Amino acid sequence: MSKIQFDKISSVTKNLELKAEEKLTDKLSCEMGTVLAVQVLDDKNVYNELELPTGRMSKIKKGDVIAVALGNRMALQGFVGNLPKTLKVDDVIHLLNFGGVAGVCVSANLKEVGEPMRVRVLGGVERKGKLLNINQACKFKPLTSLKKCAPLIITTGTSMDSGKTTVAVEITKTLTRMGMKLAGAKLTGVGAHRDTYKMSDYGVYEAVSFTDCGVASTANIDGQTMVGVAKGALDHLSKSNPDAIMIEFGDGLMGKYGVDAILCDPEIQKHVRFHIGCARDPIGAVGLAQECQRIGLPIDMMSGPVTDNQVGKDILKERLNILTYNAFKPDNQWLDLIIARWATEYKNAA
Incomplete structure (x- = not known):
């Protein structure tokens, strides 16, 4: 030896x-x-x-x-x-x-x-x-069903590098500065910690990823396994009672990393309170919105490079009648929606 x-x-x-x-x-x-x-x-x-x-x-x-x-x-x-x-x-x-x-x-x-x-x-x-x-050093194990789950804010995209991390951390920064207690999770992708470190930099008190379940990469993993990993992460983070969990997915909805399997799970869907979509161009944004609507998770707000100037925003308003948000020129129109939904959440929990 x-x-x-x-x-x-x-x-x-x-x-x-x-x-x-x-x-x-x-x-x-x-x-x-x-x-x-x-x-x-x-x-x-x-x-x-x-x-x-x-x-x-x-x-x-x-x-x-x-x-x-x-x-x-x-x-x-x-x-x-x-x-x-x-x-x-x-x-x-x-x-x-x-x-x-x-x-x-x-x-x-x-x-x-x-x-x-x-x-x-x-x-x-x-x-x-x-x-x-x-897989010999895991923070959590896969679960077949959620024992507990905090409200979810999810960020999906048309592909990798469509702006998901950028918008997720900007939204996180705003909400934590308002006093919300946020956890974070990256549920799909290839093993690295850059995105979870960014979440921590911008205010989440704990962030985990699929690597914390012993998975080096979610590429080509079957849907049932991916849903189990996601539920394990959500249950783990929910034990400390965050106001919300910020979720980011590596790769796009149609990629090979298990994003679609997680998003289609009914038990996970019922805990989603706010859905941010990210796209590079208008046709990608429209396609993403249509597909998310089809699987039962309509997008609340669109971000990414498609919102970098007014042309993209106008097209999205015309085609989708949807809120837009640009992480480099942020506004707070979306906050009214967040406040209304979390007010209902707190009322129901009381």
């Missing part, structure tokens, strides 16, 4: 609290969440940083030894990658995201992110004779 000295530890392994020196094993698994020691084989000029457990972004250089976890990625803009079918020491796989999720890349937006960074497998990380997996 050998030991390895890490140069960098990725944030997806955060809950395991890996040390700079850990034991290695050559008995590997292709299971999602398996923790590996790998050596970086390339220097890159783009997409060349790793998020550390602290949230700090650190440059990755050729020769660095880093701790990663296996997972899938199905990014519309970025890397597409799968779990390896077989795995042994010295195999070459790829770093799929800045949070430290690794797999076999099969497609990429080369102009934006370049070729995937190759990493050589040095071994699996072992403790007490057992190969580590991020």
Whole structure:
């Protein structure tokens, strides 16, 4: 049994609290969440940083030894990658995201992110004779039904990078400054902590993600499993009685990350009190609104780049007769709706 000295530890392994020196094993698994020691084989000029457990972004250089976890990625803009079918020491796989999720890349937006960074497998990380997996250090477990659930504010979008995080944290900032006690959850995506750290920066007292349920990536996971993870997160956060839980979904409604399965669940739907949609353009906004209406979760307010100037706002008003909100030029028209709905919530709870 050998030991390895890490140069960098990725944030997806955060809950395991890996040390700079850990034991290695050559008995590997292709299971999602398996923790590996790998050596970086390339220097890159783009997409060349790793998020550390602290949230700090650190440059990755050729020769660095880093701790990663296996997972899938199905990014519309970025890397597409799968779990390896077989795995042994010295195999070459790829770093799929800045949070430290690794797999076999099969497609990429080369102009934006370049070729995937190759990493050589040095071994699996072992403790007490057992190969580590991020599912061995969970904050909560999946649930088949909600025992308790606070009111939900949800942010959905047409795709990744449609403005979801930006609007979610601006709304969070406003509500917490008004005195509301908010928790936060990121329920879908690929393992990283940037968005939950942002939620904390803007006022939520606790934020969790699917990684806290031992899931490295929600890509290609079946709907029933995803709903269970979501309910586990909501139940966990609701135990401390927040006024609301701010929910963000990585990727869009039609992506491969389980967003639609969670949104279609009737038990989750009945706790949604405010729904924010995000889109880049008018046709995307209209399509998102129509699809959300179809599944039983109509959008209350539209945000994202489509609202960056008056043209988009006017089109949305004409086509959807819906509130609009731009995080870079915020207004407070939406607050009347929030106040009315939470007044009813508090009255019913009294």
